[in-house]
Amino acid sequence: MIDLRSDTVTQPTEPMRKAMAAAEVGDDVFRGDPTVRELEETVADLLGKEDAVYVPTGTMSNQIALRTHTQPGDIVLAGTDAHIDSHEIGAANALAGLTIHQLDGGHGTFEAHHVAAAIPDPPESMPPHLFQPVTLIACENTHNGAGGIVWPLERLNGVAAAARAAGAATHMDGARLWNATAASGVSEAEFAAGFDTTSVCFSKGLGAPVGSALVGSADLIGQARRFKQMYGGGFRQAGVIAAGALYALENNRERLVEDHANATRLAAGLAEMPGISLEAGLVETNIVYFDVAPTKAADFCAALHDAGVAMLPLGANRVRAVTHLEISSRDIDKALAAISTVLHQ
Ligand SMILES: Cc1ncc(COP(=O)(O)O)c(C=O)c1O
Structure with a gap:
């Protein structure tokens, strides 16, 4: 069978399995798994951020980011057909109490002016607490639903700047950020620079069997660890799978x-x-x-x-x-x- 359904269908290769079998492990809930810690440090360095947390799935990574950045009742702005909204089974609403507004700037992307236009601007005669606040802007790079489109760096940075100007946080769903880098020559760290958190997956084009990571400042990732635990993502000797992700990072990006x-x-x-x-x-x-x-x-x-x-x-x-x-x-x-x-x- 030539299986083109998804880049998630790959089997771990023999050398990847060997690396996984040889992994040194510990209890990750106690932060005692050396291979998970090595993976988290490697990913944080690669994306130019202070810390990273290894989680089972891209969905969990996105959802703990949304929960970390927002309060129930907030609005999140995202592109058309954003995975965090259209393909995560209502999690943003069910787990974090969020409303997501999709912005349509073409092919899953949008621009700074779309962000500015979507931020409520209460007239002086109206008390601001009558308006739902926009507290997070999320970009998906590459954009799955639009066909693996890479965000132009300038547009991405423009959106991040507009978010900062509005006092909103920024998250990038970079499930396939590795593909964006391979296609554009813009490094993962350059793409992530304007964003408070970025989620990356090891189980898609990189070919690892399990796992994603959320990267950001030490403070944000510290808070995200709490929500990882709350959402049932506290795994134990996860070094076995983290070793597959490390192998994938080292061998399968180029x-x-x-x-x-x-x-x-x-x-x-x-x-x-x-x-x-x-x-x-x-x-x-x-x-x-x-x-x-x-x-x-x-x-x-x-x-x-x-x-x-x-x-x-x-x-x-x-x-x-x-x-x-x-x-x-x-x-x-x-x-x-x-x-x-x-x-x-
Ligand atoms: C853009 C994007 N974000 C997040 C995810 C979720 O990843 P997972 O299947 O590991 O939950 C996917 C899955 O295909 C995706 O395409």
């Missing part, structure tokens, strides 16, 4: 450009096929969305599965394909041939 080249190859092939619509120029990293109208995406993916290629149906006609470290350029050519066959059936 090769992400190969995934991007494969996604571009897939998009170029799809763009040639009648019955498929996509904006091939929009593929910047490892995610490709396309439409198979008038065929139903679910029917298309079922037929494709029978032909040995797995993709994800999302919505009536929308299909997602994601490249990763188990996908070669030959696999892309085979996938394109299978798609062509399915479309002609």
